[in-house]
Amino acid sequence: MTSYIRSPLVIVWALLTVVTVASWLTARDGGSSHQVNIAVTVVVLLIAALKTQLVIWHFMEVRNSPGWLRAVMHLWLAALFALLLGVYFSFR
């Protein structure tokens, strides 16, 4: 079982956990007064996009999947976060 620790997937997981904690700390600091904070929002959303991409790419194994699936997944991710940020900024 210990051989699994050397799996590349564990590195992905470590990265995911680190950025999760990072986004959590970012939001905590920025959120103490609960003001609108564009910087925090952008950082948090970009981290979420990164994490989503990592999970889809490595855990869901989309990186080894047929081209159409990779295209669909990229399109979905890009469109979703573009829309989320777009809607967010359109109300600023």
Added chain:
Amino acid sequence: MNERVEVADNPAAGTSPSWRRHPKLDQWIAFWIVPGFFTLFGIVFVPLSFMMPPRSPGSSTPEIVGFMQSHNLLIACAILTLSFGLAPITNACYVMQVKRMSVSPVFRYTIIVGATTGAIVGMLFPMFCFGLGAFRTGYDPPILAMLFDFGYLAYIGSLGCFCIMWMAFGLAILLDRNNILPKWLGYYTVWQYLTELMAAPVWIATSGPFAWDGLMTFWFAMALYVPWQIIVYLCIYRAIKNQPVHELENAQFVVASSLPATRPTAHA
């Protein structure tokens, strides 16, 4: 339906007219009732009574009174009263395909009960709430407002009976090994379940995206439901068409008749 035309050319067997000799006629009749029923529904709900898209739950009292007492609403209710019996035929079409699957009868019995209760609480009851309001002039506005709420909540917020029906239908498709309906349709049916979950907040929200006319509860659900309904019927059409004659429940009688056993499958 081109099969039917060709079959009609066959010499009639016995005393019955030849059109009756089409082996799958019962399924085709039930199937073609369905689009007719939904078209009628669409006409009655949208241009005739403007019941759909739903009125806002936050409508003012004069608006509610004006809507509830419109004569068109009454006519719509009369038409629905007359035609709501076609809903069981619609559902019988699903149940029949589930019967052909390799799954246990519990699935089709579950769908039957879900469809029956669904027709009552999701159609009969709301219809009569609207019909009652329109029937008698002179009800107090608060009573009309209550019927308005009751009608819409029962119509849009009837959840459990459809949940169990979609669950049984979706699971049956996924577990089936006869490949009667495509697997992805089973997963699509899971989203029907999801829309029922999304509709739960209509019992709480009186305005906004989660009210019974809201974006989240109504419009997204419609965006999922309308294509599903169309796709499911295309799939059932194919399933009926592709069913080999020897699997039909009247196979022993049909094969003996003038119709060659291989003929309909040739069109499939």
Added chain:
Amino acid sequence: MTEVAQGQTAGIGEPRRDGRTGRHLPGEGSMWFFVIGDLVIFGAYFVAYMFYRGQHPDLFLQSQARLNQDIGAVNTVMLLTSSLFVALGTSAARSGKVADAVRLFVIALGFGAAFPLLKLFEYVPEVTAGLTPGTNAFFMFYYVMTGLHLCHVLLGLVVLGFVVRELRISPNPRISFVETGATYWHMVDVLWLILFALFYLMR
């Protein structure tokens, strides 16, 4: 693609290369239909949330401040860890190490099961503090979206249970079934990652 070069030395945790095409769709195609559809549906819900949030930014911010960010963050790590073990289990099953795969999936199931439990510790104090779906638009979104996601998690736990069962009792486990279950579970993870950012973290 750099992965192709790594392919020759594929060890544990490396996905199998499909000899014929080099590309491989993990699990059943119909599951991917479901995953893509579900992602699109949730995407629409997320954008709608962002839209209504934009209309009442203060209300949403004040309400957001009352959520328990810590449990949210812990739950995120729970799901990520669970996903890691599912991914490891899948590759173990692929390379024929069924006993390892069972163990890894059971660990994944354990981390996954922690999620609804922690969610309970999150919901109950909120509801007893009077924060219910009827409180305001934010809490309605919060309960509906997290509730919907929770339903996905519970269904996912059932699916993982069936994967474990397949690995344990079947003499020749169907890898495509294992992959299908894993794909679904990762999707649940993905949805939570976005939910966490939108409901707990953003300002």
Added chain:
Amino acid sequence: MSTRGQRILLWTTPAAGALFAVACLLFPVFSPPLSPAMPPEEVAAFFRTNVTGILGVVILCNLIAGSLVPLFAVAAVQISRTATSSSVFTYAYIMCVGVSITAFILADYCWGVAAFRPERDPQLISLLNDMAWFFFIAPVGSIAVQNLCLALSIYLDARPDPIFPRWVAHFNIAIAALLIPGAFSILYKSGPLAWDGAVSFTLRLLVFATYIVVMFLVLLRIVNRQGSEREVLA
């Protein structure tokens, strides 16, 4: 497979029919049927003065509400025996029976609730009475479809020796046609189509009673003829 079970359940029909006839004759609301044009105050007064009669019949009907189900169940079994390609009409028939019976029970409840506290706001008494009549008279859609399912199964029966005689199909269609005007009772407050009118009330009840009697006799003959032939189960 013996038909004893079918015969036993079928023979509950005469008792059920008799009880329904008694209920119908004793029900104050039906003798004569309350006019839809009656103002709420008069409706409330009517319920106040007839509490005993109404409640008695409501409780009786509540108890016997489902007692015609065995007749329909036997009909469903016989439909499933007809040689059509599927059970689609059997399923539709069963669902329609469920819906029709529920509508009747809801009508019964509405009258019961109205008579339970007749001192209630007359508007509410009138509302409950309207609703009861709606549920009692109007939902003919499901009964009509029920009859059409039966009729179509008979027409399409591919057996050389059909289960049902063909005239039963014509008869069912005729009954459906006679019941259908009842749906329009919600559009009128007077005349033959109103719920107390000749078409929607008198004709409807007579037609329904005739239907039950005829179907009972028909099914009795069919079940006796079925002998030991295996039932095709849905």
